Amino acid sequence: MTGADISLLTTSVARRRSARRLARRKKTVVLAALIALIVIFAFLSLTLGKASVSVSEVFATMIGQGTAMTELVVLELRLPRILTAIVVGACLGMSGSVFQSTLRNPLASPDIIGITASASVVGVVCIVSFGMSGYVLTLTVIVGTLLAAVLMYVLAWREGLNAFRLVLVGIGVGAFCAGFVSFILSRSDIRDAQTALVWVTGSLSGSSWQALWPMTACAVIIVGLVAMLSRPARILALGDDTAAGLGIPVEKIRLATLGCAVALAAIAVSTVGPLAFVALAAGQISRRLLRSGSSSVATAACVGGALLLGADIIAQHALPSTPLPTGVVTGLVGAPFLIWLLVRASRTGNESGQ
Template sequence: MALDRRRRRSRATRVSVVLAVLVFVVSAVSLTLGAAGVAPVDVLAALVGRADRLTSFVILDLRLPRLLAAVLVGACLGISGGLFQSVARNPLASPDIIGITTAASATGAVALVWFGITGLALTGVVLVGTLVAAVLIYVLAWRNGVSGYRFVLVGIGFAAICAGLVSYVLTRADLSDVQQALVWITGSLNSIDDVSLTVLGASAVVLVPAALLVGRPLAALGLGDDVAAGIGVRPERTRILSIAVGVALAAAAVSVAGPIAFVALLAAPVARRLVGRGSLALVPAALVGALVLVVSDVVAQFAVPGVVFPVGVVTGIVGAPYLLWQLARTNRIGRGG
């Protein structure tokens, strides 16, 4: 058993290194792309402070903040999805399926359209709204503990309520407010600024280590509550802490970039498939999430010349078929097929 753990740890390390290299390469390429193409040597010069003023502005003020936001948002969503799926033991239990990001959408839409809240204040409002939604979902799903399917079903119902609230808010708003809210609700990196990037970075610095800490006892729950309790893990406390950290990660990402669809759903299952079953794979999940979002943002910016799509459009196109496949697979397994 100890040998198996060492092998899994070694494989997880190798997978993480490969994914980190891919994220670095794709990120470096993305900095060279744009209406004003920049050679790799000029990108490097800008990063070390030796480029001309125009090149430095393009790289440091326009492209780099967007890239860093894509990496951080993708990583936060990837880890958040991994935590939720591990708590519920269900591959469908990601923040964008069980109502967490939909609650963030509803909170953000109300704040933007009805109260004109933007910037750092919007981040705080979305965080509070998301935490309240998570508490409600957990309480409604509780019945002598929280089972995976009940958690998912309650979350889906809560998501439907929040989606209805978003529709109501948008139908009662001015056209200019609707346009602004729709871009945010779809999920976009177009409005990244220094304040939002600082908030996101600070959140990641605190929450990512917290996720890794809570991930150890959470992995033990895969052995069953009785076995986990026998080795000193408190199952319900571990679930609550994991959900709290997962919600905070999702809220930090959503408050900056909006509810970008399917990144949280995709990242952890892909990471676990790469690392091997039986592993929580939070670090690989973060890297997969970052890679998916950076690539999706490049596609969103340059797939159609002269048009910049919200990145959520691209992740939705990629993620929707995966969701359908996962639903079909879950249904087939449930029937014993």
């Protein structure tokens, strides 16, 4: 190797290291900005409402010097709802990011491919037919959703997992589940149907400390598994042939990562019901904030938490008399976002075809 070759190789390595440092710095800045946005939204949610609480009263309550009224409003009513929104949004954001990177499809998310719809069926059946609630409902929805995901995985299998086929199977399953939920609600007792309908719409109104802790514990376990799978998952995102050439067991890693994504979505849905488009939007927004071809799971988690917390603030205060279910706001905002993504993808495809 000549001196010129060594110099060229050294320059190339230096450029790659510089690019990595720049990417890490950008990711750190984006994460810091998103965390700051979540904190701002949290304080807005703590202070706004019929029982107005000032920022100073919030701080006094946090350190145990608040009045009985502020302790009730801040610690028992608003804070559990805020933390639930952050954790649920983070779970959905991570789930969407993992789906999109593993399937290499920017439109893949648990609500698009039928995961949340499957969870809705399990939840409605449990509420209407068995009167389940609390921990039992949460665990049953998680297990039922995982079983539905396994069924979709089997249906999409053809000499390996076909990502496009999985999306089509998921869309079909989602349509079937939507019709099945409507059928169950139409045939059930009016009071049970009303309870189930609030859950199906997606609402944070039932948030409590009792529901928050087990959900957070389950989420932490799954996030740990996602972190363990992060390195082989990044290699898998380069393509099946490349990953196999580097010694990665492609189907096992894909199944494990998709299982984690399904579990995260199931944890979120079992707690507050299906919330449309949060998972889809979080991965897309994360990718655009980082200006890279892939989304960071941590960034997507922060985006999801900020999105859901912001949507909940709008849902509570958009109408002066009656608060809206949070799922209504995410659906109204998310549907145009999906249409924009489809139009953008179509234009990009046409331009590349030309």
